[in-house]
Amino acid sequence: MTDLTTDTTGAPPEILTERRGAVQWVIFNRPHARNAMTPWMEDRLIEICRAVDADPTVKALALTGATGDKPAFMAGADLSCLQAVSSPEDFTILETRAEAAAMALESVRVPTVAVLSGACVGEGALLSACCDVRIASPSVRFGFPIAxxxxxxxxxxxxxxxxxxxxxxxxxEMIFSARLLTADELAMAGALRTVVATEEGLVAQGQALAEELAALAPLTLWATREGLRRLRDHGLPPDIDKDLLRRCYLSADYQEGIAAFLEKRRPFWTGH
Structure with a gap:
């Protein structure tokens, strides 16, 4: 059943949920903005992951994006969120909220599947990287053109x-080239389980894959994903990157980048 919960403004829901057998689906639902992430969506994703943890009948979690004029998983964070960053406190809040959503997805009890098409950029790419398995249609474009x-x-x-x-x-190479990776490039890197030939068959393939994972030993899958996460993060001290984030987010270049993006022109970088 689709969840029609609205956000605090009474607008249509920015995230839909749908239960299909043992698989809980999450559908990012801002097709007019190519499903760009908002703070409400981050909080809602955390709530959904907690609900999945509390429901033993859920055996797998699948994520995808609603299709508008063009297919899209998620075209990064909503630009209005990035515009608001003007102080150390602002970028700390921005990073903390996004990290909480990523951690909720990485640490959820069940295996996760990202079903990708179209724009999978910025926070969308990060959330898909937090999932255990990814499949995509040929339309997917994945990356971080932030440079x-x-x-x-x-x-x-x-x-x-x-x-x-x-x-x-x-x-x-992806960040230094500021270009988006194709489905074939993602598959060659081992980042995709499969490339689905058509957009129409993508969700059905995602459901089949999620059901396949749901039928396996849950503790084996959980221990493996959790063990690999701990291995990856072992030795990362807190605030290891505070100076890096502060220098970029509070720079004149960052403000110029936002302005240039809105004005649809090339930014003029100064390194300050």
């Missing part, structure tokens, strides 16, 4: 997430 657009940076933990999925060299 070309807004001039911010990724946290060290998010770099670790991406390196675990893509490898260090490909992660660096």
């Amino acid at each position: 070309r657009t807004v001039g911010n940076c990724l946290s060290v933990k998010n770099l670790a997430r991406l390196s675990a999925v893509l490898g260090t060299a490909r992660t660096k």
Whole structure:
């Protein structure tokens, strides 16, 4: 059954949930904005993960994006959230909220499947990297063009997430080239279980894969994903990247990047 919970403004729901057998689906539902993430969506995703943890009849969790004029998983964070960053407290809140959503997805009790198409950019790419398995249609475009657009940076933990999925060299190349990876490139990197030939068959393939995972020994899957997460994060001290984030988010380059993006022009970088 689809969840029609609205946000605090009374607008249509930005996230839908649908139960299909033992699989709980999460559908990012802002097709007019290519499903760009909002703070309400981050909080709602955390709530859904907690509800899944409390419901033993849920055996797998699948995530996808609602399709509008073009397919999209998630085209990053909503730009209005990025515009609001003007102080250390602002970027701390932004990073903390996004990290809480990522951690909720990574630590949820059941295996997770990301069903990808179209834009899978920024926070969308990060959330898909938090999932255990990914499938995609040929339309998917995955990455972080931040060196070309807004001039911010990724946290060290998010770099670790991406390196675990893509490898260090490909992660660096993706960010340094400021381009988006195709489905074939993701598959070659081992980041996709499969590329589904058509958009129409994508959700059905996602359901079949989630059911396959749901039938396996749950404790084995949980212990494996949790063990790999601990191995990845072992030795990462707190605030290892505070200086990096502060320098990027509070820079003149970041403000120029946001302005240029809104004005649809090339930014003029100064390194300050």
